[in-house]
Amino acid sequence: MDRLEPRVPRPKRAFSTLGGPVDTGGEARAAALLRGLFDVDPAAARALTHGFHSYAGRMHPSIARGAIAAWSAPGDTVVDPFCGSGTVLVEALAAGRAAIGVDASPLATAIARVRTTVLGADGRERLVEEAARIAEESGDRARRRKRPEVPQWARNEITRFHAHVLYELLGLRELVFMTGEDDVGRALRLCLSSILVKFMRTGPEAPRDGETKRIARGVPSRMLADRAAELARGLAALERRAPEGTPAPRVADGDARELPVDARRAALVVSSPPYAGTYDYAAQHAVRFAWLGLSARSFRRAQMGARSGGVGEASGDDWGADQRRFVAEIARVLRPGGHALLVVGDGVVDGRPEHAPDAIAEAGAPVGLEPVARASQARPIRDRRLAAIFAAQPRREHLLLLRRRG
Numbered sequence: 001m002d003r004l005e006p007r008v009p010r011p012k013r014a015f016s017t018l019g020g021p022v023d024t025g026g027e028a029r030a031a032a033l034l035r036g037l038f039d040v041d042p043a044a045a046r047a048l049t050h051g052f053h054s055y056a057g058r059m060h061p062s063i064a065r066g067a068i069a070a071w072s073a074p075g076d077t078v079v080d081p082f083c084g085s086g087t088v089l090v091e092a093l094a095a096g097r098a099a100i101g102v103d104a105s106p107l108a109t110a111i112a113r114v115r116t117t118v119l120g121a122d123g124r125e126r127l128v129e130e131a132a133r134i135a136e137e138s139g140d141r142a143r144r145r146k147r148p149e150v151p152q153w154a155r156n157e158i159t160r161f162h163a164h165v166l167y168e169l170l171g172l173r174e175l176v177f178m179t180g181e182d183d184v185g186r187a188l189r190l191c192l193s194s195i196l197v198k199f200m201r202t203g204p205e206a207p208r209d210g211e212t213k214r215i216a217r218g219v220p221s222r223m224l225a226d227r228a229a230e231l232a233r234g235l236a237a238l239e240r241r242a243p244e245g246t247p248a249p250r251v252a253d254g255d256a257r258e259l260p261v262d263a264r265r266a267a268l269v270v271s272s273p274p275y276a277g278t279y280d281y282a283a284q285h286a287v288r289f290a291w292l293g294l295s296a297r298s299f300r301r302a303q304m305g306a307r308s309g310g311v312g313e314a315s316g317d318d319w320g321a322d323q324r325r326f327v328a329e330i331a332r333v334l335r336p337g338g339h340a341l342l343v344v345g346d347g348v349v350d351g352r353p354e355h356a357p358d359a360i361a362e363a364g365a366p367v368g369l370e371p372v373a374r375a376s377q378a379r380p381i382r383d384r385r386l387a388a389i390f391a392a393q394p395r396r397e398h399l400l401l402l403r404r405r406g
């Protein structure tokens with residue numbers, strides 16, 4: 001939602017009204033619980049630190065919350081091997097579970113850390129004050145039309161932003177990067193990353209009216225301060241919700257095919273793995289990588305199932321092998337009797353649709369991960385090529401519940 005627009009409260013609406021009927025299978029009680037998870041609470045999407053930073057393919061917090069309540073107990077460990085921006089970790093912390101998140105993208109882990117490091121009252125106050133100070137200085141520079149030096153890496157950014165917006169954002173970045181790399185400094189960097197796309201004219205994350213929107217001098221600076229204040233409020237709410245003694249979530253840069261997690265550590269895995277051939281997370285977030293000074297090189301090699309160009313261009317051999325490896329890792333880190341709740345979408349491999357529940361069940365059988373139940377719902381398709389591939393059958397998103405054999 002654009003923070004420049006007035007906020008319009010939306011009514012509580014079931015996800016299922018967007019995607020049509022929900023079809024279930026497997027054990028009746030578990031299937032009914034899964035069906036209920038599709039009835040998401042829209043308010044949850046902005047609660048705690050969930051609204052802080054956009055991220056492609058985010059899980060709805062309601063789904064994470066419901067799964068954690070249903071299949072784990074306070075004090076248990078919940079693992080998300082594809083933690084992305086940290087939705088599952090936030091909900092686990094709020095529910096008094098120890099949480100471990102892993103992602104191959106350094107952007108993902110940076111966001112997840114900021115969203116789950118509560119900072120304490122002093123830290124939050126420092127965050128808000130620092131952001132206000134930076135915003136004032138940067139806004140003042142922008143109104144006096146003082147241009148910062150344009151670093152080498154940013155030479156092409158003029159194609160993405162109007163010139164005066166680019167100069168103001170670069171000035172902001174300069175000030176933000178002058179703060180230390182402690183928890184507050186990391187939060188400020190992510191505040192900058194979170195507002196960038198609001199001002200983009202072009203690119204995969206640009207707002208639809210990006211090309212035409214007029215942005216006054218000083219607006220980006222003000223937005224940085226607002227975003228820091230919003231983050232501080234979310235972190236305070238998270239700190240209030242987390243039961244005393246809950247450990248801080250551990251966020252690790254790593255590969256889901258080789259999880260840096262002990263065997264049998266988790267009571268529950270909650271995760272949404274990449275959907276085969278649908279996204280390219282490195283390309284999708286390229287601007288944030290550049291502005292945060294992060295390298296996407298090793299992530300490009302590690303990311304699984306990515307479309308190499310157009311939608312559907314994932315190789316079946318690679319994807320099949322990758323899927324077997326990450327499913328085996330989920331089985332390894334689960335304790336016997338533990339559950340995995342996976343949010344998976346039908347993907348496209350070698351240009352053909354892949355029915356995700358069958359593929360996961362096939363990969364889970366040899367490693368003792370058994371399907372318990374599923375709930376499935378059709379998803380609208382906007383991409384023309386994808387629509388052609390799924391012409392004969394709907395493309396669906398599934399909530400899959402699996403259990404580690406005892």
Ligand SMILES: C[S@@+](CC[C@H](N)C(=O)[O-])C[C@H]1O[C@@H](n2cnc3c(N)ncnc32)[C@H](O)[C@@H]1O
Nearest residue numbers: 057058059082084085087104105255256303304
């Ligand atoms: C659907 S997103 C997860 C979003 C997350 N649930 C959230 O709410 O933000 C899938 C994630 O898988 C990550 N990923 C892709 N390949 C990976 C790999 N080999 N190991 C770990 N993570 C990987 C991507 O970086 C992306 O963050």
